[in-house]
Amino acid sequence: MNVPxxxxxxxxxxxxxxxxxxxxxxxxxxxxxxxxxxxxxxxPEEGDEFDAGDAIGTxxxxxxxxxxxxxxxxxxxxxxxxxxDSSELMNKDPYGDGWxxxxxxSDDSELDDLLSAEEYKETIG
Amino acid sequence: xxxxxxxxxxEKKILKKLGLESFSELIxxxxxxxxxxxxxxxxxxxxxxEVTTLLMEIAAKNKNTADNLSFLGGGSYDHFIPxxxxxxxxxxxxxxxxxxxxxxxxxxxxxxxxxxxxMICELFGMEVSNASMYDGATAIAEAAIMALxxxxxxxxxxxxxxxxxxxxxxxxxxLDKHDAEIEFLPENNGITxxxxxxxxxxxxxxxxxxxxxxxxxxxxxxxxxDKFSKSKALFIVSxxxxxxxxxxxxxxxxxxxxxxxxxxxxxxxxxxxxxxxxFTATEKLIRKMPGRIVGKTEDIEGKDAYALILQxxxxxxxxxxxxxxxxxxxxxxxxxxxxxxxxxGKEGIKKVATLCLNNAHELAGKITALNDFEMAYSxxxxxxxxxxxxxxxxxxxxxxxxKQKIFPGLDLGKYKDEWKNHLLIAVTEKRSQVDxxxxxxxxxxxxx
Numbered sequence: 001m002n003v004p005x006x007x008x009x010x011x012x013x014x015x016x017x018x019x020x021x022x023x024x025x026x027x028x029x030x031x032x033x034x035x036x037x038x039x040x041x042x043x044p045e046e047g048d049e050f051d052a053g054d055a056i057g058t059x060x061x062x063x064x065x066x067x068x069x070x071x072x073x074x075x076x077x078x079x080x081x082x083x084x085d086s087s088e089l090m091n092k093d094p095y096g097d098g099w100x101x102x103x104x105x106s107d108d109s110e111l112d113d114l115l116s117a118e119e120y121k122e123t124i125g
Numbered sequence: 126x127x128x129x130x131x132x133x134x135x136e137k138k139i140l141k142k143l144g145l146e147s148f149s150e151l152i153x154x155x156x157x158x159x160x161x162x163x164x165x166x167x168x169x170x171x172x173x174x175e176v177t178t179l180l181m182e183i184a185a186k187n188k189n190t191a192d193n194l195s196f197l198g199g200g201s202y203d204h205f206i207p208x209x210x211x212x213x214x215x216x217x218x219x220x221x222x223x224x225x226x227x228x229x230x231x232x233x234x235x236x237x238x239x240x241x242x243x244m245i246c247e248l249f250g251m252e253v254s255n256a257s258m259y260d261g262a263t264a265i266a267e268a269a270i271m272a273l274x275x276x277x278x279x280x281x282x283x284x285x286x287x288x289x290x291x292x293x294x295x296x297x298x299x300l301d302k303h304d305a306e307i308e309f310l311p312e313n314n315g316i317t318x319x320x321x322x323x324x325x326x327x328x329x330x331x332x333x334x335x336x337x338x339x340x341x342x343x344x345x346x347x348x349x350x351d352k353f354s355k356s357k358a359l360f361i362v363s364x365x366x367x368x369x370x371x372x373x374x375x376x377x378x379x380x381x382x383x384x385x386x387x388x389x390x391x392x393x394x395x396x397x398x399x400x401x402x403x404f405t406a407t408e409k410l411i412r413k414m415p416g417r418i419v420g421k422t423e424d425i426e427g428k429d430a431y432a433l434i435l436q437x438x439x440x441x442x443x444x445x446x447x448x449x450x451x452x453x454x455x456x457x458x459x460x461x462x463x464x465x466x467x468x469x470g471k472e473g474i475k476k477v478a479t480l481c482l483n484n485a486h487e488l489a490g491k492i493t494a495l496n497d498f499e500m501a502y503s504x505x506x507x508x509x510x511x512x513x514x515x516x517x518x519x520x521x522x523x524x525x526x527x528k529q530k531i532f533p534g535l536d537l538g539k540y541k542d543e544w545k546n547h548l549l550i551a552v553t554e555k556r557s558q559v560d561x562x563x564x565x566x567x568x569x570x571x572x573x
Contacts, residue, residue, distance in 0.1 A: 044277075045357070048277055049277075049278070064442065
């Protein structure tokens with residue numbers, strides 16, 4: 001499984017890439033492989049505000065549906081609109097073109113609770 | 126439901142098995158104060174013949190629009206129903222068919238719902254329709270709940286004060302279990318005042334309006350959606366499906382959700398229904414829509430096939446996330462509406478609407494020509510229903526009408542004291558010149 005070193009992770013298989021106060025969110029390679037073919041993603045809207053732990057969207061795969069939770073609080077600044085027509089990008093390139101949303105973080109201390117690549121690798125065995 | 130009484134022998138056997146002495150011992154956990162005053166005061170037994178006669182006598186007390194000249198409206202209308210509608214829906218394969226638990230087995234049922242949805246979409250100018258809901262009232266309430274589910278952190282629904290009062294009751298009952306309040310817009314002489322919408326809808330999940338409204342007046346809805354473009358609130362328009370044929374449709378008014386009572390589409394007037402809820406939305410909202418939706422696809426041989434779509438997520442595997450627990454639809458009534466719309470066609474429904482419009486305006490002109498009768502909202506455009514200010518109480522007119530086999534309209538005094546001289550008169554395509562003149566002649570008796 002691909003687990004890039006420069007990202008932070010949650011035990012719910014989400015990744016966070018931090019750039020200043022902007023956090024980009026997505027799901028991990030492991031998550032997409034467990035979900036199988038992703039057929040639809042319900043995205044948040046720009047300007048929506050979320051607390052850490054809130055569901056910011058829904059991922060619909062052939063066999064199941066999962067919430068995408070944000071591990072950090074903040075306001076959505078951008079969503080990946082390409083996913084609306086091409087949700088398979090999350091299967092093909094989960095850390096790149098398959099990103100879900102960008103949030104302007106309101107509390108970057110929340111990042112301390114996230115897992116490093118090494119720690120995340122341990123959780124998925 | 127069957128009622129199978131126990132013989133005294135059977136009762137003894139059951140009690141013995143339970144180790145009890147008597148029936149009263151069996152119900153000893155019911156506090157005595159509830160049993161003390163409990164009496165079933167039944168009349169003497171009757172033969173089947175006597176029961177039939179008795180029930181016919183009681184049924185004959187029901188007043189209906191076949192034996193009376195009706196101008197009643199306020200949400201339920203006396204439109205013409207071609208006899209083909211009842212003939213077809215009375216066929217046992219349609220009449221007795223309950224929603225199958227493996228719906229795809231019933232391709233005929235699903236195809237019919239698909240055609241229903243397609244026609245309703247066209248009539249409303251909207252992108253998607255569900256398979257129907259219980260009635261106009263629950264359609265509005267479900268729309269409000271859908272808006273609350275869609276718009277994050279909003280806990281307010283803004284409502285026109287002129288939606289049908291009974292719809293408002295149902296809306297309040299539905300919202301009772303939600304963390305949401307209802308806020309009313311002000312009224313301006315028979316229509317809704319849409320000023321300062323941006324501010325009023327700031328934290329709202331939706332705006333609900335009805336047009337034509339409860340008073341029959343056509344709301345000025347063009348551009349209303351643009352007035353709150355900064356808010357995420359959904360624009361919910363409740364309309365008259367017949368009116369949609371000649372008035373601006375919810376789609377043309379930029380509605381996010383279009384709902385209506387579908388009784389006008391081939392369903393008889395009856396107290397308590399069954400009626401038909403119509404529910405449409407923009408495609409963007411399809412995943413938030415309550416109820417079931419039928420989609421068309423192809424089977425492995427490339428033939429047309431119909432399937433229930435977009436229902437699994439919330440209703441089956443994510444019940445805790447569902448914004449609605451409606452898993453059914455008003456099947457037989459939706460079938461009646463489908464047959465009605467097929468018979469009428471686009472042009473037919475337009476003709477019905479135009480006849481209603483012309484009849485209503487002609488009648489309004491004739492009534493206001495009488496001494497002491499005037500339009501309650503004279504400068505407001507209306508479709509098939511209007512409010513007349515009467516010289517005596519509307520209630521007195523309605524009571525007198527009953528004696529003469531005329532339902533002159535709905536007495537609005539029972540809703541608001543200030544409306545006690547307001548009579549809401551509805552006119553459909555069924556009313557002839559003779560009918561109109563009969564009402565005018567009847568009302569002239571109340572001129573001072």
